[in-house]
Amino acid sequence: MANLRLRRIRVRNFKSLGDVRVELRQLNVVIGPNASGKTNFIELFLLLKELYARYVRNPVIPPYRYWWRWENVVWRGSDEPMRVEMDFESPDYEARLDVVVDYVDRLAIPYERLEVRCPSRNYYVTLEKRHGTATLTINRDYLEGLAPSEVKGLLKLAAPHAREALERVLREGSLTVRTAAESLLAPRAIFAGMVARGEGVAAINYGRDFSDRDYVLVAPGPLRRVAVRVGERQVLRFEHLLVMALRELERFFRRIVVLKPMDAQSAREPKPLRLEAELDVHLRNLANVLYTVFHRRGGRVPDRVESLIKLAYGREVHLWPKPTEDGRVMVCATEGGAELPPPCLSDSLLKLLGIGLALEQEPSVLAIDQVEDSLHAKTIEVVIDELRSLGSTTVILTTHSPAVIDLLSPEDVVLCEMTEEGTKLRRLREPEALRRRLGELGLTLSEAYIYGGLDGG
Numbered sequence: 001m002a003n004l005r006l007r008r009i010r011v012r013n014f015k016s017l018g019d020v021r022v023e024l025r026q027l028n029v030v031i032g033p034n035a036s037g038k039t040n041f042i043e044l045f046l047l048l049k050e051l052y053a054r055y056v057r058n059p060v061i062p063p064y065r066y067w068w069r070w071e072n073v074v075w076r077g078s079d080e081p082m083r084v085e086m087d088f089e090s091p092d093y094e095a096r097l098d099v100v101v102d103y104v105d106r107l108a109i110p111y112e113r114l115e116v117r118c119p120s121r122n123y124y125v126t127l128e129k130r131h132g133t134a135t136l137t138i139n140r141d142y143l144e145g146l147a148p149s150e151v152k153g154l155l156k157l158a159a160p161h162a163r164e165a166l167e168r169v170l171r172e173g174s175l176t177v178r179t180a181a182e183s184l185l186a187p188r189a190i191f192a193g194m195v196a197r198g199e200g201v202a203a204i205n206y207g208r209d210f211s212d213r214d215y216v217l218v219a220p221g222p223l224r225r226v227a228v229r230v231g232e233r234q235v236l237r238f239e240h241l242l243v244m245a246l247r248e249l250e251r252f253f254r255r256i257v258v259l260k261p262m263d264a265q266s267a268r269e270p271k272p273l274r275l276e277a278e279l280d281v282h283l284r285n286l287a288n289v290l291y292t293v294f295h296r297r298g299g300r301v302p303d304r305v306e307s308l309i310k311l312a313y314g315r316e317v318h319l320w321p322k323p324t325e326d327g328r329v330m331v332c333a334t335e336g337g338a339e340l341p342p343p344c345l346s347d348s349l350l351k352l353l354g355i356g357l358a359l360e361q362e363p364s365v366l367a368i369d370q371v372e373d374s375l376h377a378k379t380i381e382v383v384i385d386e387l388r389s390l391g392s393t394t395v396i397l398t399t400h401s402p403a404v405i406d407l408l409s410p411e412d413v414v415l416c417e418m419t420e421e422g423t424k425l426r427r428l429r430e431p432e433a434l435r436r437r438l439g440e441l442g443l444t445l446s447e448a449y450i451y452g453g454l455d456g457g
């Protein structure tokens, strides 16, 4: 599967992040004084996940529940909406998603814009939603460049009820419809609305799964050949570029994993025997997720979990979900033949288990607040090495630990400070020059940071 990477993010009006822009690399480590907004930056990804992976599918679960109420989410309880702009890159296209989130009577997305660009195919498409209307726009020269036979083919393929919408797009390059959809990332509702504009509203069955063909018919665009697995077999399928982008964005938000400091007491408690694939932010459901993964893998813990522990401890520890007599489940370890129940497990073991299980979910973004908590400096090195090796995951960490800072290149660092206008984040200006200077002075990165030598660039 092609992977979508978040390259840049700008956020306005989220907690202390009044207006923050940051470029993201594979590894991003936020350092800064207490109460400068590091945790808030981590929490931004939790809000994005709550919004796009949960709320737009099921608008009864408020995406601000972690912060109790919307006033706590916006900058100083402001009446202004929150706004996030994200730039994504994939091997096939670039995408920009701009979203405004506001609370008037209830939470809503009054404005949202998705732009998907594919310069190599001269294809630029935008979907824009303002309150109850959605507009699709495709660049004119792409549409004009379609061969007459392609246009004919599309019109022939189009079901009668979709034909009017398609003709209009071909003629005018855009189409605006009313929509009740919460978000562009609930695309079925949007496209069904576009098709329904045509003659046969009654022909649309809103409950039916909207197929790729329906999208293609309303929004002509380049097709990509992609390999998909059907059971045991790999088959080649054509996928519409816009459909692919929408699907990958949905997947991106679903796969965000955010970890804040662990609630070790709760992580140790036996939990009701329930399948839960997603880790709680404080690792409270570690036993459930271990149990779920264990069962999905036919009674095995993923190798990477135990190998991470082995690298950290220098010895083998086996983990497994142990059922209790009263039908709950808990995290249990075996070491040197002895069984270790939760009270005998160290915090570091639980934390490593949490990180290992998080990696197992192949996160798009893995954001870990205070990554060093519970971990020895040597263990941290193992963890950072592991996180650095994840090609397709954007890793965002915060730290107060010089041991972590000294494992970094200047390029990895994001400086965080609190100003009158709220939190500011920025990368080091001339990382290469800084690296040279530190070498000459015989200083480590953390020494330079603590004694104020990073600011000059």
Ligand SMILES: Nc1ncnc2c1ncn2[C@@H]1O[C@H](COP(=O)(O)OP(=O)(O)O)[C@@H](O)[C@H]1O
Residues within 6 Å of the ligand: 014, 015, 016, 032, 033, 034, 035, 036, 037, 038, 039, 040, 041, 071, 072, 073, 074, 075, 076, 077
């Ligand atoms: N809704 C909000 N509006 C404005 N500022 C906020 C809001 N919520 C938190 N803050 C600010 O953020 C600070 C805490 O930031 P945090 O990210 O926890 O800092 P740290 O860098 O220590 O992780 C608070 O002291 C407060 O100044």
Ligand SMILES: [Mg+2]
Residues within 6 Å of the ligand: 038, 039, 040, 369
């Ligand atoms: Mg913090």
